[in-house]
Amino acid sequence: MRFFRKRSLKRRLIWQLLFLQSAILIAVVVALIMLLVRADLGGKFMDTDGVDVIGAAIERQPDGKLVVTDTADVLALKQTSPNIWFIARNKAGEVITGGAVPETYRPFAAVLDRLSYGEMRDTVEPYNLAVVVRTVSTDIGDFTILAGNGSMVSTLFVIVLLSHLFMVPILLLLTLVALIAIPIIVSRALSGIATVAARAEQIDIDRRGTRLPEDKIPVEVQPMVKAINGALGRLDDGYQRHQRFLIDAAHELRTPIAILQTRLETMPPGALRTRLLLDANRVAGLAEQMLDLQRINQPGETFHDVNLVELCQRVAADLAPIAITAGYELSLETTERRVIVRGDSGALGRAVTNLVQNAIEHGEHRGAIIIRVEQDGTLEVADEGPGIPSAERALIFEPFYRLHPRERGAGLGLHLVREIVTRHQGHVAVVEEETAGACFRITLPLGTERLGRCCDVAALTLGWKGSSNPE
Numbered sequence: 001m002r003f004f005r006k007r008s009l010k011r012r013l014i015w016q017l018l019f020l021q022s023a024i025l026i027a028v029v030v031a032l033i034m035l036l037v038r039a040d041l042g043g044k045f046m047d048t049d050g051v052d053v054i055g056a057a058i059e060r061q062p063d064g065k066l067v068v069t070d071t072a073d074v075l076a077l078k079q080t081s082p083n084i085w086f087i088a089r090n091k092a093g094e095v096i097t098g099g100a101v102p103e104t105y106r107p108f109a110a111v112l113d114r115l116s117y118g119e120m121r122d123t124v125e126p127y128n129l130a131v132v133v134r135t136v137s138t139d140i141g142d143f144t145i146l147a148g149n150g151s152m153v154s155t156l157f158v159i160v161l162l163s164h165l166f167m168v169p170i171l172l173l174l175t176l177v178a179l180i181a182i183p184i185i186v187s188r189a190l191s192g193i194a195t196v197a198a199r200a201e202q203i204d205i206d207r208r209g210t211r212l213p214e215d216k217i218p219v220e221v222q223p224m225v226k227a228i229n230g231a232l233g234r235l236d237d238g239y240q241r242h243q244r245f246l247i248d249a250a251h252e253l254r255t256p257i258a259i260l261q262t263r264l265e266t267m268p269p270g271a272l273r274t275r276l277l278l279d280a281n282r283v284a285g286l287a288e289q290m291l292d293l294q295r296i297n298q299p300g301e302t303f304h305d306v307n308l309v310e311l312c313q314r315v316a317a318d319l320a321p322i323a324i325t326a327g328y329e330l331s332l333e334t335t336e337r338r339v340i341v342r343g344d345s346g347a348l349g350r351a352v353t354n355l356v357q358n359a360i361e362h363g364e365h366r367g368a369i370i371i372r373v374e375q376d377g378t379l380e381v382a383d384e385g386p387g388i389p390s391a392e393r394a395l396i397f398e399p400f401y402r403l404h405p406r407e408r409g410a411g412l413g414l415h416l417v418r419e420i421v422t423r424h425q426g427h428v429a430v431v432e433e434e435t436a437g438a439c440f441r442i443t444l445p446l447g448t449e450r451l452g453r454c455c456d457v458a459a460l461t462l463g464w465k466g467s468s469n470p471e
Helices: 009-038 049-057 072-080 103-110 155-189 191-201 222-265 271-295 308-325 345-362 413-423
Strands: 044-046 058-060 066-068 085-090 095-098 117-120 131-138 141-148 152-154 304-307 329-334 340-343 368-373 378-382 427-431 439-443 460-464
Touching: 009 155, 049 058, 049 072, 049 085, 049 131, 049 141, 066 095, 085 103, 103 141, 155 191, 222 271, 271 308, 304 308, 304 345, 308 329, 308 345, 308 368, 340 345, 345 368, 345 378, 345 413, 345 439, 413 427, 413 439
Parallel strands: 329 368
Antiparallel strands: 044 152, 058 066, 085 095, 085 141, 117 131, 131 141, 304 340, 329 460, 368 378, 378 439, 427 439
8 A cells, every 4th residue: 555655654653652542552451450459359269161161051851951061172161170169040930050069059949940140259269159040042042140159350360351342342453543544644634745745846947036925734744835935036146146147148248249340341351360359259249149048938929921042132141251260151941932831930940040150160171061841850960070979969959068078059049959959849950961960950830821832833942152252
C-alpha cells in the first residue's frame, strides 16, 4: 500500500498511534490488576471445566435412573480433584448428586432448576465452600449443575486472564481503526498540498508571478508555503532587475556603436577598415541579441500572415554589404514568389538574420552563403565553412554555448533562433549538406493563405557578390 512507503506521513502516524494506544491500554490493564489485587478480595475461583465433564457423563439407565458414567474425562477429573462433589437437577425435577455435598448447599437441590448461572466462593482456606453453577446441555436434556471442591484458580489469575481476553480484541479494533481512519484523515487534511504541488509544477522562467495557494492547507504547512512564496517574489524582483539592466545596457550601447560604425565607414579603404567594421558589426549584433532576448519574452505578440520570400529578400539585402566585406557571396534561392506562414515578421526576420550572421562569423571568410525558401514553409541557411560536428549539433542551440571556447561571440544567436522558432510552433535543426559546411533548416507551419506559385516564372535566384551596394 502507498502509505507503507518509506518516509510516508501516514505510515509514521499509524505506527506511532498504535504504539501510543497499546501503551495506554497496557497501562490501564496493569493499573486495574493492581487495584483489584490491592482491594484484597481474597479467595479462589472454582474451575468450570469440571461442570462440563460431569454434564457430559450424565446418562439415563434403562430403568429411568440417572447416573454419572465413569468416562475417561470423569476419571481424570477425580484424579485431579478427588474431593469434588456436585448436584445436578433438570426441569423435570430429577436430581442426581455425587461426592460429599456440604450441608450448606444441600437445600439448593430443591431449587437448582430455577438457576442458570452463578459463582460463590469463601475467603477461608481450603475454600471448601467455593462453588460454581452452570447450565449444561446433554443428550438427555438440560441440567443445572452446582459443583464444588474441584480444581481452583487464584483471583489474580482470573483477573489477568479476563484482562487479556478484553485487551486482545480492543487492540485489534484499535489497529483496524488506525489502518482505515488515519489514511482517510491524513488524505483529507493534506488535500490542499496536491493543489500546491500542481501550482508549483507551473512555475517557470516564462511564467513569472506564480504563487502557491496558502488556503486549504494545514496550519503547520502554511509557514513553509509562505516562505516559498517569499522566495519566489524575491526571485521575480531579481529577474526584473536583471532584465531591466540588459535592456538599458543594450539601448545605451546602440548609440556609441552606431557612431563608431559611421566613423569607420569614413576611413580609407583597406584591411584595417574591413577588420574594424567586422568587429563593430559583431558588437552591434551582440547588442541586438541582448534586445532580442527581451523582445521574445514580451507578451502580446500578434501573429499574422508573413511571406517568407519577401522576408528573406529583405534580410539578404540588409546583410549583403557585411557578407561581401567579409569575403562571401550571398544568394537567395527559391522557386516561389509567395510562401505564407503564420507568425511575427520582426521575430522571424531576426531569426534569419542571426543564422546569416552566424554563417558570416564561422564560414572562414570564403565561399557562398545561400538562403533557400521551399514551398512547404521550410527555410535553410547554408554556408561552405568547416561545418558542425554531429556530436555538437544538439548543444549549439543552448544559451552561451560556443563550439570553440576561444571563438568570438556570446553564444546567444542560435539560442535566440530556437526560441523564436519554438514560439512559432516550428522546428530548427542542423542537417547534412551535400557540400562541406553547415546547413540550418527552419520548418514553420503554413499560414491561412496558401502558398502561390508563378507558373510562368522560373526559379528566383537573387545573388550579391563583388559589390558593397547590392540592389
